[in-house]
Amino acid sequence: MVGPGNLSWQGISSELVADPVAAAVSGWSRGADVLVAPIDPDLADTAAFCEKYQVELADSANCVVIAGRRGESTRYAACVVLATTRADVNGVVRRRLDARKASFAPMADAVALSGMEFGGITPIGLPAEWPILIDAAVLEREVVVIGSGLRRSKIALPAAALTDLPGAEVVDGLASAVA
Secondary structure: OOOOOOOOOEEEEOOOOHHHHHHHOOOOOOOHHHHEEEEHHHHHOOOHHHHOOOOOOHEEEEEEEEEEEEEEEEEEEEEEOOOOOOOOOHHHHHHHOOOOOOOEOHHHHHHHOOOOOOOOOOOOOOOOOOEEEEHHHHHOOOOOEEOOOOOOOEEEEHHHHHHHHEEEEOOOOOOOOOO
């Protein structure tokens, strides 16, 4: 597999990914399909990254951590959506979590619970009890670029490999196009 854009893609290197990501990839049947490339951490945000490294927005997927609450209980989930879309947090995600209220998890919680840097959170290596909700549109891409757990690198992998992550669930209509 060749990664998109003008990046120097290579096999997984523990120096370029967060510890939970390195551990997850090493024990994953699809680990050999995962590539990583160093980037300027100041350009980790999707729009700046895609422009600088010539990656199509439609080949970039974001992973957002959602907190769903019902009473005193909070459940977390990760949503993987294309950069050209936005997750339906208060509709599809809230219902999937059986929550009365759902919102983006506070940054401090997302970072502490995932073991990853804000702006680099990826579905690979997240806590096992978290469902990973993948918008069906992501799987229409051959290869997607996602976070590495660190802001200073990105991961490329076959989009279909995401369905082999523990807790992965493909959800039709999870996201809608950004206007």
